[in-house]
Amino acid sequence: MKPNFTLRLRVFNLNCWGIPYLSKHRADRVKRLGDFLNLESFDLALLEEVWSEQDFQYLRQKLLPTYPAAHYFRSGIIGSGLCVFSKHSIQEFTQHVFTLNGYPYMLHAEYNRQKDIYLAHRVAQAWELAQFIHHTSKKADVVLLCGDLNLHPKDLGCRLLKEWTGLHDAYLETRDFKGSEEGCTMVPKNCYVKQQDLGPFPLGIRIDYVLYKAVSGLYISCKTLKTTTGHDPYSGPPFSDHEALMATLCVRHSPPQHNPSPTHGPAESSPLTSVLREAWAEVDQGMAQARWWATVAGYAIGLGLLLLALLCALAAGGWIREAALLLWTPSVGLVLGAGAFYLFHVQEAKSLCKTRTELQHVLGRAREAQDLGPESQPALLLGQQEGDRVEEQ
Amino acid sequence: MKPNFTLRLRVFNLNCWGIPYLSKHRADRVKRLGDFLNLESFDLALLEEVWSEQDFQYLRQKLLPTYPAAHYFRSGIIGSGLCVFSKHSIQEFTQHVFTLNGYPYMLHAEYNRQKDIYLAHRVAQAWELAQFIHHTSKKADVVLLCGDLNLHPKDLGCRLLKEWTGLHDAYLETRDFKGSEEGCTMVPKNCYVKQQDLGPFPLGIRIDYVLYKAVSGLYISCKTLKTTTGHDPYSGPPFSDHEALMATLCVRHSPPQHNPSPTHGPAESSPLTSVLREAWAEVDQGMAQARWWATVAGYAIGLGLLLLALLCALAAGGWIREAALLLWTPSVGLVLGAGAFYLFHVQEAKSLCKTRTELQHVLGRAREAQDLGPESQPALLLGQQEGDRVEEQ
Numbered sequence: 001m002k003p004n005f006t007l008r009l010r011v012f013n014l015n016c017w018g019i020p021y022l023s024k025h026r027a028d029r030v031k032r033l034g035d036f037l038n039l040e041s042f043d044l045a046l047l048e049e050v051w052s053e054q055d056f057q058y059l060r061q062k063l064l065p066t067y068p069a070a071h072y073f074r075s076g077i078i079g080s081g082l083c084v085f086s087k088h089s090i091q092e093f094t095q096h097v098f099t100l101n102g103y104p105y106m107l108h109a110e111y112n113r114q115k116d117i118y119l120a121h122r123v124a125q126a127w128e129l130a131q132f133i134h135h136t137s138k139k140a141d142v143v144l145l146c147g148d149l150n151l152h153p154k155d156l157g158c159r160l161l162k163e164w165t166g167l168h169d170a171y172l173e174t175r176d177f178k179g180s181e182e183g184c185t186m187v188p189k190n191c192y193v194k195q196q197d198l199g200p201f202p203l204g205i206r207i208d209y210v211l212y213k214a215v216s217g218l219y220i221s222c223k224t225l226k227t228t229t230g231h232d233p234y235s236g237p238p239f240s241d242h243e244a245l246m247a248t249l250c251v252r253h254s255p256p257q258h259n260p261s262p263t264h265g266p267a268e269s270s271p272l273t274s275v276l277r278e279a280w281a282e283v284d285q286g287m288a289q290a291r292w293w294a295t296v297a298g299y300a301i302g303l304g305l306l307l308l309a310l311l312c313a314l315a316a317g318g319w320i321r322e323a324a325l326l327l328w329t330p331s332v333g334l335v336l337g338a339g340a341f342y343l344f345h346v347q348e349a350k351s352l353c354k355t356r357t358e359l360q361h362v363l364g365r366a367r368e369a370q371d372l373g374p375e376s377q378p379a380l381l382l383g384q385q386e387g388d389r390v391e392e393q
Numbered sequence: 394m395k396p397n398f399t400l401r402l403r404v405f406n407l408n409c410w411g412i413p414y415l416s417k418h419r420a421d422r423v424k425r426l427g428d429f430l431n432l433e434s435f436d437l438a439l440l441e442e443v444w445s446e447q448d449f450q451y452l453r454q455k456l457l458p459t460y461p462a463a464h465y466f467r468s469g470i471i472g473s474g475l476c477v478f479s480k481h482s483i484q485e486f487t488q489h490v491f492t493l494n495g496y497p498y499m500l501h502a503e504y505n506r507q508k509d510i511y512l513a514h515r516v517a518q519a520w521e522l523a524q525f526i527h528h529t530s531k532k533a534d535v536v537l538l539c540g541d542l543n544l545h546p547k548d549l550g551c552r553l554l555k556e557w558t559g560l561h562d563a564y565l566e567t568r569d570f571k572g573s574e575e576g577c578t579m580v581p582k583n584c585y586v587k588q589q590d591l592g593p594f595p596l597g598i599r600i601d602y603v604l605y606k607a608v609s610g611l612y613i614s615c616k617t618l619k620t621t622t623g624h625d626p627y628s629g630p631p632f633s634d635h636e637a638l639m640a641t642l643c644v645r646h647s648p649p650q651h652n653p654s655p656t657h658g659p660a661e662s663s664p665l666t667s668v669l670r671e672a673w674a675e676v677d678q679g680m681a682q683a684r685w686w687a688t689v690a691g692y693a694i695g696l697g698l699l700l701l702a703l704l705c706a707l708a709a710g711g712w713i714r715e716a717a718l719l720l721w722t723p724s725v726g727l728v729l730g731a732g733a734f735y736l737f738h739v740q741e742a743k744s745l746c747k748t749r750t751e752l753q754h755v756l757g758r759a760r761e762a763q764d765l766g767p768e769s770q771p772a773l774l775l776g777q778q779e780g781d782r783v784e785e786q
Contacts, residue, residue: 074747075492077740093754094528095747099468099490135487139531325718329725336729347470354467354488361486 007251008223012037012045015148015185015208015242017192018081020052024192025237030055032232033239034062037085041066042246045085046146049240056083082147096132098125099351119156120286123279124355126157130164131358141218142251143167145211148185148242153206160279162211163272170210170222170247179227182206185243189230192241210247219255223248273366280359283352290349297342304335400644401616405430405438408541408578408601408635410585411474413445417585418630423448425625426632427455430478434459435639438478439539442633449476475540489525491518492744512549513679516672517748519550523557524751534611535644536560538604541578541635546599553672555604556665563603563615563640572620575599578636582623585634603640612648616641666759673752676745683742690735697728 017023018030037045037059045067050056056072063070067085073095074080080095100121116122129145137143145167151158153169162169171183180187184204187193198205214220226246231238308331315324410416411423430438430452438460443449449465456463460478466488467473473488493514509515522538530536538560544551546562555562564576573580577597580586591598607613619639624631701724708717 071750074743074750076743077736079743090754091758092528093751094524097492131487135485135529322715322718325715325721328718329722332722333725343470350467350469350472357464357467358486361483365484 005253009044009142009249009251010040010042011144011146011210011247011249012040012042012244013047013146013208013210013246014240014244015048016050016055017240017242018050018052018055026052026055029237029239030058032236034059036233036239037063038066040246041087043087044144047083047085048148049081050083051079051081053079059083059085094136096128098128099354100124100348120283120289120352122151122155122157123160123282124286124352126151126161127164127279127283127355127359130161133165133167137215140215142220143213143215144249146209146245148208150207156275156278156282159271159275163275165213167211167213168220168222170212170225170245170249171206174222174225174247176224177226179225180204180229180243183225183227185227185245186241187230187243190238190241190243191230192238197241208242208245210245212249214251218251218253220249220251223250273363276359276363276366280356280363283356283359287349287352287356290345290352294342294345294349297338297345300338301335301342304331304338307331308335398646402437402535402642402644403433403435404537404539404603404640404642405433405435405637406440406539406601406603406639407633407637408441409443409448410633410635411443411445411448419445419448422630422632423451425629427452429626429632430456431459433639434480436480437537440476440478441541442474443476444472444474446472452476452478487529489521491521492747493517493741513676513682513745515544515548515550516553516675517679517745519544519554520557520672520676520748520752523554526558526560530608533608535613536606536608537642539602539638541601543600549668549671549675552664552668556668558606560604560606561613561615563605563618563638563642564599567615567618567640569617570619572618573597573622573636576618576620578620578638579634580623580636583631583634583636584623585631590634601635601638603638605642607644611644611646613642613644616643666756669752669756669759673749673756676749676752680742680745680749683738683745687735687738687742690731690738693731694728694735697724697731700724701728 014033016030016033018026020026023029045063047059050059050072053072056070060070060072063085067087069086069088069090071084071090071093073082073093075095075097080097084090102118102121126149133143133145143165145165149158149161151161153172161167171177177183180189181204183206185206185208186198187204188195188198188202195202210222210225212220212222224247227243228238229243307327311324311327311331315321315328407426409423409426411419413419416422438456440452443452443465446465449463453463453465456478460480462479462481462483464477464483464486466475466486468488468490473490477483495511495514519542526536526538536558538558542551542554544554546565554560564570570576573582574597576599578599578601579591580597581588581591581595588595603615603618605613605615617640621631621636623636700720704717704720704724708714708721
């Protein structure tokens with residue numbers, strides 16, 4: 001980028017709710033979304049929950065003239081559901097799969113905010129995402145993080161992510177916002193949103209984000225941010241059960257006249273330390289719980305094996321032979337099920353332990369910085385995520 | 394680092410063969426290793442296959458005065474077995490778990506080199522490792538990759554890794570090598586190595602490496618490289634079934650007088666393209682095979698379900714009731730086993746497909762560069778892994 005040049009970047013983001021057979025009016029919504037993206041010709045269109053590769057291929061064909069570059073991120077058994085369409089060529093792509101992904105045996109993920117059983121996982125994921133950004137963006141010009149984070153703005157995971165990476169929230173930074181109240185991205189006005197989806201937030205929730213930062217001596221600001229408001233931009237039926245986000249970002253060499261996001265200073269080391277401590281405590285508690293479940297599963301395995309031995313003895317002795325044979329399958333099932341449960345929770349505990357160690361290391365470095373006196377504190381503590389900027393400015 | 398300053402880095406690497414209950418003389422070997430590391434006082438000691446966390450904690454205590462910083466990498470169910478001891482403080486650490494890790498149902502991993510069923514996995518892992526280094530080291534001063542790669546120097550995975558990252562092999566680069574013949578790190582002289590471990594290589598194999606490169610305008614060279622030769626450095630019993638590597642690296646601002654590793658030039662774009670093509674073909678074949686196994690598993694699931702339905706009908710009708718009940722468990726087992734097999738191979742196919750797409754993207758960019766003419770080819774093709782160096786020199 002030439003000095004004094006301003007780059008305008010128009011970004012579109014939507015969680016598409018594209019589950020084959022389950023999501024309503026999928027084909028029609030994907031078709032209308034394609035028409036809209038072609039018409040608007042964004043620089044980048046980032047889509048989540050495109051679970052069917054056919055949908056991606058349909059959009060790829062349709063958007064080819066306007067967005068010559070595209071990528072569908074494949075992973076795991078059902079895929080990631082993520083894809084990107086770009087007006088500009090894609091130099092490189094990479095992909096990171098979270099270590100922890102909730103509990104496979106909980107089919108209905110309850111989003112109970114009073115007693116969120118996933119909290120430790122969410123915090124661990126937020127930390128993993130923050131670390132991924134931290135380690136891969138050291139020589140980037142600009143970092144953009146868009147998508148459905150399944151986190152409210154005040155949630156621990158969201159605060160941790162923002163504090164550790166220094167990413168700015170387009171909704172909070174822009175002076176020109178048009179869209180749903182409080183920037184909500186799931187709103188009751190949307191015909192696909194059921195009241196129970198919103199739980200204790202009947203007016204709507206904000207869980208989809210456009211986050212950004214500039215790294216190598218550049219400046220980035222959010223000129224405008226728009227969301228859809230429960231229907232598509234032509235007041236027709238909505239594209240999805242989530243609202244779309246449309247941001248216009250400005251990247252330049254000189255700081256913008258109004259700079260709503262000053263670089264972090266000494267005063268900011270305190271919220272970072274406190275959010276790190278909060279995360280540490282949460283992950284520590286999750287780890288203790290995971291170990292407890294692993295122990296319970298260990299006892300269940302023992303019980304199942306005992307039962308199996310008893311049944312074998314009964315069947316061999318000729319007593320209640322039929323009952324013993326009938327009970328054989330559930331007993332084997334118990335042992336196998338408890339075994340899988342055990343392995344899952346052992347792995348969960350190890351993953352949370354890994355996260356806790358990483359958080360502890362960062363907190364330890366913060367403490368060292370404090371011992372060296374308040375002068376050197378921001379440099380040492382923020383050195384990790386702000387180092388690039390400080391060095392190159 | 395100040396200009397004209399030369400940094401000498403002494404690095405130790407060993408696959409410790411530390412499997413609780415299975416590895417012979419583990420406690421004694423760990424104790425002697427600790428004594429040696431304390432005496433030699435390396436800058437970095439990198440250990441693999443430290444499977445018992447107690448062994449790590451023992452070394453941590455013992456090495457604390459000489460190596461104040463240490464880290465044990467936890468992951469998965471059995472852990473990674475990796476740990477690091479450092480004379481200097483560790484600023485940050487991160488960890489990446491491979492997407493593909495062989496076949497869980499193959500208990501005895503056969504290292505048949507004529508028909509290596511793991512070849513596609515090895516290539517995918519080498520690519521993932523190369524991409525991890527590529528994406529996380531853009532602002533590094535120096536990159537060191539040490540350890541047991543389970544790859545011979547001429548293996549596709551090893552060539553792909555070296556070509557794509559630009560890492561240099563200490564054994565090939567140094568002018569001062571002392572140790573086992575051809576730099577082998579598993580040798581028949583080692584009393585823990587059985588002849589069958591070496592397969593068709595009775596004289597030994599080289600699968601442990603010290604690889605390095607400098608990034609931001611620095612220069613690195615390998616002054617000396619030593620390996621143990623089937624016993625410990627005091628001619629006592631060996632530390633492990635692998636030989637240890639000890640390298641002295643020199644990092645400086647000005648190029649060394651003898652520079653055995655010139656920066657990549659246009660002539661080198663061809664081996665990179667050819668190794669990328671070879672990797673693509675291998676991964677593509679692995680993907681086809683994974684899909685075939687998924688299909689076979691699909692048929693097995695169908696068969697199992699059919700059998701279950703038949704048994705239910707027989708038991709309900711009162712015919713050969715006991716036999717039906719006896720066959721119930723194996724049928725359920727067949728369905729569950731085939732199901733797990735199916736899920737594994739679907740996930741394998743997706744992961745290989747992801748690797749293939751990434752390789753294809755890189756090859757596509759190489760072709761674009763070729764279309765633009767030979768002048769721009771090295772810049773575009775090597776721009777990805779050599780960009781940092783070119784920019785900052």
